[in-house]
Amino acid sequence: MAPPSKYSPEFREEAVQIALWSSKTISEVARELELNSETLRGWVKKYQKQQEPAPDAELTVNERARLKELERRNRELEMENSFLKKAAAYFAKDPR
Numbered sequence: 001m002a003p004p005s006k007y008s009p010e011f012r013e014e015a016v017q018i019a020l021w022s023s024k025t026i027s028e029v030a031r032e033l034e035l036n037s038e039t040l041r042g043w044v045k046k047y048q049k050q051q052e053p054a055p056d057a058e059l060t061v062n063e064r065a066r067l068k069e070l071e072r073r074n075r076e077l078e079m080e081n082s083f084l085k086k087a088a089a090y091f092a093k094d095p096r
Helices: 009-021 026-032 037-051 061-093
Strands: none
Touching: 009 026, 009 037, 026 037
């Protein structure tokens, strides 16, 4: 029987999401979270395997690459949008 994990399921989930959605490498994210990079890489692989579509819904290599690029671009735009909303709120409350 494996020893209990010192990381909660919530921490693992959040670490995986950061690794997947940030523009940083898994090693960089692991370093920031003070994790072994192979531990985080294993969590990411397990998550991705659980998220795979059914075999009859396979995407081509080009479709997967395009989807990955679109997801990356979408994350960038969401971060930019969030930043702009914060900046707009800041300047709206700062009368000059």
